[in-house]
Amino acid sequence: MTDQFQIxxxxxxxxxxxxxxxxxxxxxxxxxxxxDGARYFISQRLTAHESxxxxxxxxxxxxxxxxxxxxxxxxxxxxxxxxxDLYVDESVRRQGVGTLLLETASEFAQALGAIRLELETxxxxxxAQAAYEALGWKQNADFVRYSLDVRxxxx
Numbered sequence: 001m002t003d004q005f006q007i008x009x010x011x012x013x014x015x016x017x018x019x020x021x022x023x024x025x026x027x028x029x030x031x032x033x034x035x036d037g038a039r040y041f042i043s044q045r046l047t048a049h050e051s052x053x054x055x056x057x058x059x060x061x062x063x064x065x066x067x068x069x070x071x072x073x074x075x076x077x078x079x080x081x082x083x084x085d086l087y088v089d090e091s092v093r094r095q096g097v098g099t100l101l102l103e104t105a106s107e108f109a110q111a112l113g114a115i116r117l118e119l120e121t122x123x124x125x126x127x128a129q130a131a132y133e134a135l136g137w138k139q140n141a142d143f144v145r146y147s148l149d150v151r152x153x154x155x
Contacts, residue, residue, distance in 0.1 A: 007055070022038045080117070083102075120145065
């Protein structure tokens with residue numbers, strides 16, 4: 001079933017293929033659609049080599065993408081990749097394309113000598129969690145994750 005999909009390692013020339021998927025991904029997370037902002041954001045990441053994006057095509061249509069960012073572990077003094085974004089268009093869900101992208105990201109990180117690939121997802125995203133676990137991903141039981149909003153208020 002997955003042989004209908006081709007995985008592409010995105011370059012700056014692929015922004016127009018990825019940006020609509022990125023905009024749909026943001027909308028799925030409750031953000032307002034912003035096609036121009038999505039295009040600008042993806043263009044900046046690819047042009048500055050700040051992330052790596054892999055996307056899946058079915059024919060000539062981009063239908064899914066994954067974006068990974070590099071970070072380093074100070075404790076191990078090794079590279080880690082964060083799989084920050086994964087989105088599959090509704091029309092091709094449950095056809096294995098998400099698995100293909102997860103495997104591609106894993107192979108990419110491994111080829112660059114990374115010690116691990118990390119991701120986070122919402123607590124209620126049970127379908128994605130089941131897919132991750134089926135591929136060997138483990139929920140981190142050693143660390144608690146916190147975040148701090150440091151944006152300056154517009155008040």
